């Protein structure tokens with residue numbers, strides 16, 4: 001391991017950037033089940049440092065990730081995948097303002113976790 005690599009490991013919050021969120025979105029968008037959902041190619045991404053949340057979704061297609069909690073690649077991919085289900089709900093006009101995590105969300109989450117190996121309990 002060279003000095004550059006160890007510097008990167010000591011700065012884990014550099015992992016989460018507007019660009020890395022977008023690239024993660026694009027990667028996941030090419031995989032089952034997301035590739036069947038015809039999600040928008042372009043989304044907006046935001047980075048916050050909020051210890052109360054992993055991430056959030058705002059309409060029309062804005063994915064925000066919190067560097068306070070998301071600091072490794074596994075968390076980044078699973079959090080972006082979670083927010084992508086909300087992108088899908090919004091696209092289908094099925095996003096319930098009172099409760100984003102409705103029965104439809106959990107059906108999608110089950111598919112995502114089965115296909116990509118995320119932990120269903122913490123997704």
Ligand SMILES: [Zn+2]
Nearest residue numbers: 082086100101
């Ligand atoms: Zn959610």
